[in-house]
Amino acid sequence: MRKVLLILDGIVAKEFVATLTHKHFDKNSYIFVSLDKELLPAHSKHNETYQFDPCSSHRLKEILTPQITDCYIITDQVQERAIIYTIIRKFSKNIQIHLLGKIPLDEEDNHLIMINEAAFLSAKLFENFPNTPRIAKNIGLQEGEIMQVNVPFGSPYAYRPFGIIKQKKWKIAAIYRSNELILPKYSTTILPNDSLLLVGDPTTLWDIYRRIKEEVGQFPTPFGKDIVLYIDMLHCQYLDSCIQQTLWLFNKFKNKRLHLCFFNANSFEKLESLKNNPALNKDNIAWGVEFYENSLIKIIQKDKKAKNIGLILLESSLLKKYQTFLFSLGIPLLKLNNTALDSLKTSVVIIPKNTEEAEKISSVVFDFSTQIGLQIKLYDFDPDGNYHKEAINYYEHTAKIFDKKIEILRSNTINPIFWLNREKQILQILPLKNTKKSIWSSLTDAESLSVKLSNIPQLFIPLSI
Structure with missing residues (x-):
């Protein structure tokens, strides 16, 4: 639920409030500010109301909070628009502002949308003009x-x-x-x-x-809708654990489909156990054994044509063997081991050198962590103490939207790999990149070294195909 600040004055504001309270009042949390008492709706669990002049910097600053994500400035007073905008923008550069009318700007503001009344009314009139296209x-x-x-x-x-x-x-x-x-x-x-x-x-x-x-509960959308577990029965060390973890995770998702694919079958006893497992016999779960193909590459290539794969689960040994191919697919990967997913407490993001990559996976970090009930930690490491302020600010802003707290750890001495190795009950979320590096450069790259960790579950999120 987003928290929206509304600064109101004039006829347009009156109509806007009437529409909002009639149709969409339960969608967000609201703060109403107006000098005109008639523009303030009745107090309820969804809103706060304040009657004062919003051009008063002192009064307006008193009600501004970091939880506010959006602001609507709806007033027909031209000078007041600029004053109110300046007060809010000095408080936060990240609040998304919608402003009725136009104001002069000293610099570009990507979080400001100005609505030109004259152009809007002209466009509405032009819809009914003869011999013109319709909207x-x-x-x-x-x-x-x-x-x-x-x-x-x-x-x-x-x-x-x-x-x-x-x-x-x-x-x-x-x-x-x-x-x-x-x-x-x-x-x-x-x-x-x-x-x-x-x-x-x-x-x-x-x-x-x-x-x-909808900002929560969508993953693995938009990558796909099908979740697929691949098990090499000949070499799998944690067969039962992987199945149990997969079923537990799948139950946390909504409106998705699960497929379990087993290959290299070497035991009739294991096959009989699968057949008699009641948890695998549900409408939105399908499983099968591949008897004629033992190459994961060929199996996945065939599945991509028949399934809308949005998430692949597999054991760490299988990921290690087919890493180059799997990383080239552009599909999220969840690496499993003997650590039960239901025992996890925290998801961890190591802020990479390219901070834009951390921002690109942020929506999945919050969505996935929220769906399975994990706290979020950001580990910001820089030997010179030049921490990644922009990436941290981006996560803090996104956390407000998801209404979720994050913990930020900074260090210029403790290498992320050492830190990950000693942490317990964590899942690492990191960008999936099919990059080729020399052995010497990969030894100093935390992301490349993270892939080699086998003691923690890891979720790899693709940046592009």
């Missing part, structure tokens, strides 16, 4: 097959390359960004605040809309 709602079947959706911060679609999003029965036809039209290519990355023009089956589009807007 989307008046085109086609008029059943919702064309939809425009804004991508919020924390969305599972934010920072995702266009090419890795599975689009069946629907398509992203265009992206609007900073008042520009972008026709997406395979490598185009979707960013927060982008507006997506979607075309497809109306029912499917409403499902996609909910996936884009």
